[in-house]
Amino acid sequence: VEGREAVITIADLGEFGLIAAIARDLPGSDDLIIGVGDDAAVLRAPDGRVVATSDLLIEGRHFRREWSSAEDVGHKAAARSLSDVAAMGARPTAVLVSFAGPAETPADWVLAVVRGIAAECAGAGACVAGGDTSSAPFVLLAITGLGDLAGRPPVTRGGAKPGDVVAVTGTLGSAAAGFALLAARGVSGASGADMADLVDAHRRPQPPYREGPRAAELGATAMIDVSDGLLADLGHVAAASGVHIDVLTDRLRSGPLVRDSALSAAATDLGEADWLRWVLTGGDDYALAATFPPAAVPPAGWAVIGAVTAGQGLTVDGREWSGPGGWDHFPAK
């Protein structure tokens, strides 16, 4: 803050000082009974069941400090877990944050990560309830997301039935294109508003949290968040449900799911033959994909992009798909 020459590190604060500084800024929540500072948090679970998921975010693998601000890292760390909660049809209620990093990590950087986490949680209706701190040779975050089903059955990956339609909400391909731009051009090389949108999508995805419970209310039979890539994740749904899914690429070439002009510009800039690859195989946008019974018109904001039939596996435009392994030269991350 004042005195740039004297950076306060997390080693200067110590474990208890760091936890106290983190706790100072955290907003409360109707769901939070006991927060940071005791052996464990206590949260409301009014449904009588709790949805729980845990994810790791590791420096160099899931983010780079030179590409993303501390707030970005926090937003993305929270989004990964909150999106999983929403994909069960649940309302996110809380996260637990475990942080580890080198002793020389600036305390302000860590507090900014936590601000990012808290802001992302607030957007999803959740709070930061607790966690752990430790030292490690590089920065890592482990985020646990909790949620409430409000009396509804959870929407698993395994409920899709022949005759259902496949629909998606959120954005697809932007984060993967943004990652490709950063990897090829660096932070300063991705110019233009369109490009910046893609890079922002990589840094700070915007999962459609509220659409998860909404899809559950409207009768979604299966749901997943798109974190491994659309085809890989719909492949998980097909396998868990024991059905066949066909994806229609003409539904993905335009419309609300894709920033087609930005993706097209990025593909040209990077010499990629077809930006549809990013849409089909790119993760990290955290869109939601769900199947709905034929009678249930998918809700506004969802786009129908495929169909469920009897059988197994995944096809694209009715043709055999070799699976995500066929894209190994183009990893999603």
Place this chain on the structure above:
Amino acid sequence: VEGREAVITIADLGEFGLIAAIARDLPGSDDLIIGVGDDAAVLRAPDGRVVATSDLLIEGRHFRREWSSAEDVGHKAAARSLSDVAAMGARPTAVLVSFAGPAETPADWVLAVVRGIAAECAGAGACVAGGDTSSAPFVLLAITGLGDLAGRPPVTRGGAKPGDVVAVTGTLGSAAAGFALLAARGVSGASGADMADLVDAHRRPQPPYREGPRAAELGATAMIDVSDGLLADLGHVAAASGVHIDVLTDRLRSGPLVRDSALSAAATDLGEADWLRWVLTGGDDYALAATFPPAAVPPAGWAVIGAVTAGQGLTVDGREWSGPGGWDHFPAK
């Protein structure tokens, strides 16, 4: 397994292969509605509240692969979080396990860690419900523990009142002595059954999980698990409760809490002046410390080791204590 010359690594299995191998061995539970394999787990939370805590276990900091077996690492990782749940007075119901490690980590080693986690959970009445896997330059585990309060108020650190007695159950000092033996003598140097008990206590602590809910039922006013060291942790209780706590060392020199003959032999072997240091400042045995109203005789299995009075801070035998900082030359870990 067969063919020792061809070790199967986690990179050979791949993320989905590893998760499938992990899921194959996991026992179910009455609390588990949806386990490993979907976006998130779903668990019963019959109380309408859920207790939740998260801890990191990092190679080189919390364990060493040359000192502990994979099963040991799993037991200890689970114990850290389950003990926190019990210290709120809750029954542990489930853990989520996030694992990261180098690509060349043997798959058998990871599966043995998970077996250790599952076995420790089974001893506490909990199940393994989900988690995450990733790659990292060294092994790390992030464990989230969940629990149920069965209608009781949570027992926080903040409820101790003047006139209460301080009681402890479990063991104290053994894990710290075992760590000191391993550090000074190595795996093969800590000989004799007594020494082996101390080393085992470091490798595989045995927290008294069921005493947490039992203490809550019997009216405990405050509770904490001893993970930072007895004095440090009772200091947390004194600070959170706004009271003064006096610890009586004659209650700690013998009795069920301490393996006095083993500690004495280890102190002699290592040239330590007094093994009581391990008892007062050593963490990682995961004993439970609680305060009880004067009218509530502490339950069988608990030993009274101090008293709560008006004021603040911690004394030992009525004398000023400089705090855990005074023991910096003897860190708990």
